Amino acid sequence: KLGMAFKKDENFGEWYSEVVVNSEMIEYYDISGCYILRPWAMEIWELLKEFFDAEIKKLKLKPYYFPLFVTENVLQKEKDHIEGFAPEVAWVTKSGKSDLEAPIAIRPTSETVMYPYFSKWIRSHRDLPLKCNQWCNVVRWEFSNPTPFIRSREFLWQEGHTVFATKEEADEEVLQILELYRRIYEEFLAVPVYKGRKSEMEKFAGGLYTTSVEAFIPNTGRGIQGATSHCLGQNFAKMFDITFENEKGERSMVWQNSWAYTTRSIGVMVMTHGDDKGLVLPPRVAPIQVIVIPVPFKDADTTAIKGACESTVYTLNQAGIRADLDARENYSPGWKYSQWEMKGVPLRIEIGPKDLANKQVRIVRRDNGAKVDIPSTDVVEQVGALLEGIQANLLETAKQKRDACIKTISTWDEFIGALNDKKLILAPWCDEEEVEKDVKARTKGELGAAKTLCTPFDQPDLPAGTVCFASGKPAQKWSFWGRSY
Ligand SMILES: O=C1CCCN[C@@H]1CCCn1cnc2cc(F)c(F)cc2c1=O
Ligand SMILES: [Mg+2]
Numbered sequence: 001k002l003g004m005a006f007k008k009d010e011n012f013g014e015w016y017s018e019v020v021v022n023s024e025m026i027e028y029y030d031i032s033g034c035y036i037l038r039p040w041a042m043e044i045w046e047l048l049k050e051f052f053d054a055e056i057k058k059l060k061l062k063p064y065y066f067p068l069f070v071t072e073n074v075l076q077k078e079k080d081h082i083e084g085f086a087p088e089v090a091w092v093t094k095s096g097k098s099d100l101e102a103p104i105a106i107r108p109t110s111e112t113v114m115y116p117y118f119s120k121w122i123r124s125h126r127d128l129p130l131k132c133n134q135w136c137n138v139v140r141w142e143f144s145n146p147t148p149f150i151r152s153r154e155f156l157w158q159e160g161h162t163v164f165a166t167k168e169e170a171d172e173e174v175l176q177i178l179e180l181y182r183r184i185y186e187e188f189l190a191v192p193v194y195k196g197r198k199s200e201m202e203k204f205a206g207g208l209y210t211t212s213v214e215a216f217i218p219n220t221g222r223g224i225q226g227a228t229s230h231c232l233g234q235n236f237a238k239m240f241d242i243t244f245e246n247e248k249g250e251r252s253m254v255w256q257n258s259w260a261y262t263t264r265s266i267g268v269m270v271m272t273h274g275d276d277k278g279l280v281l282p283p284r285v286a287p288i289q290v291i292v293i294p295v296p297f298k299d300a301d302t303t304a305i306k307g308a309c310e311s312t313v314y315t316l317n318q319a320g321i322r323a324d325l326d327a328r329e330n331y332s333p334g335w336k337y338s339q340w341e342m343k344g345v346p347l348r349i350e351i352g353p354k355d356l357a358n359k360q361v362r363i364v365r366r367d368n369g370a371k372v373d374i375p376s377t378d379v380v381e382q383v384g385a386l387l388e389g390i391q392a393n394l395l396e397t398a399k400q401k402r403d404a405c406i407k408t409i410s411t412w413d414e415f416i417g418a419l420n421d422k423k424l425i426l427a428p429w430c431d432e433e434e435v436e437k438d439v440k441a442r443t444k445g446e447l448g449a450a451k452t453l454c455t456p457f458d459q460p461d462l463p464a465g466t467v468c469f470a471s472g473k474p475a476q477k478w479s480f481w482g483r484s485y
Contacts, residue, residue: 125245
């Protein structure tokens with residue numbers, strides 16, 4: 001069966017589940033919150049990884065792999081680091097029939113796995129900076145509604161953990177990595193994001209401050225954290241005794257960062273660009289950018305048509321374009337069109353007897369359905385230009401949709417109205433945690449409470465005398481508020 005049973009603007013949740021399955025990204029698994037990532041998803045993950053890994057290698061990050069398991073006493077090294085997270089930790093308690101002497105946790109994140117060894121490896125300033133990155137899976141036994149890519153009990157990520165002699169170096173790297181995350185979203189996934197700082201309440205409790213890139217899903221009116229880059233300060237250095245002897249022979253504590261993005265990024269892309277025909281892939285992350293389909297005609301020369309298709313694929317591949325041929329005999333062209341549209345392939349090239357005779361090919365765009373006939377000799381240049389056009393169009397369209405959801409408010413009533421209208425709310429805030437807690441309490445409900453998403457680095461000007469929408473106290477900053485994933 002092809003085609004979508006659910007419409008994006010009518011049943012978003014069902015639409016999303018259907019798209020990720022019909023496009024062959026995901027197969028549901030018999031453990032709740034766990035999903036099979038099929039090639040159509042893993043190839044996207046690998047394209048993102050290729051970019052990000054090359055970029056952090058330029059920043060001198062070294063690849064590591066730490067164990068999946070961590071002992072109970074090490075995991076609980078510092079109460080405030082994992083206090084609220086305890087229910088999410090998955091434990092191994094047996095091997096075969098026999099109980100383990102002590103339960104072993106499966107890593108939900110790797111600070112406690114890594115930092116005892118950072119303490120051992122770092123003695124002198126000459127051992128700094130230490131720059132560790134690992135690509136791995138983590139497990140968090142969450143209970144809120146599982147969603148493929150967006151919220152799963154196991155997911156893939158990279159986690160960077162860096163150690164510096166000075167706060168200045170750490171502060172600089174936090175922003176360098178955040179910029180890479182912005183590039184992943186805007187330049188690859190064509191998803192607009194805001195860079196900002198998390199509030200004291202929303203930040204990583206174990207750190208000094210948290211920055212993030214924040215996306216927004218217009219269909220649900222929910223913000224979603226795209227990636228996060230923390231400055232940990234010297235908190236973990238204290239916890240794990242990570243000190244070094246500086247040039248003057250004094251013992252000092254190190255300054256640390258940690259940062260991650262995850263397979264959630266693929267889900268954000270699906271939600272942003274997908275339509276009622278299925279997935280719409282930004283060309284820079286499309287495993288197949290162009291699918292070439294022969295269109296045979298009753299007595300036409302099918303061999304010549306297939307030959308033209310094969311040479312078109314070859315020519316495109318030689319130009320570094322990810323093109324493929326769908327010459328399956330057991331499916332009609334029409335069926336193939338629908339299937340590759342469902343999988344979100346950015347361009348389709350059709351070659352039939354007429355095209356052959358006119359030495360042209362027909363190109364069809366997935367994003368806006370536009371059809372264009374071009375001379376076969378121009379195919380590389382035209383396809384290249386079309387792919388760039390699609391990439392830009394997807395980002396621009398997503399930006400306009402997101403911007404249309406932004407509501408700048410100044411009073412509580414306006415805030416509630418905007419929340420009910422599924423808006424991304426920009427509000428003047430007094431920056432007091434009590435007020436943040438109060439807003440959460442006053443907006444509790446089955447759709448979830450409103451919270452601060454981030455304080456965007458790019459601050460609109462705040463006229464003197466502006467008061468906080470929730471407390472009436474003098475506003476200190478503009479922050480994004482809303483419901484979130
Ligand atoms: O967000 C990052 C970037 C990569 C490295 N880790 C940091 C902070 C992770 C915050 N966090 C997030 N979730 C957790 C879940 C747990 F079950 C648990 F024991 C601990 C945590 C936890 O520390
Ligand atoms: Mg969590």
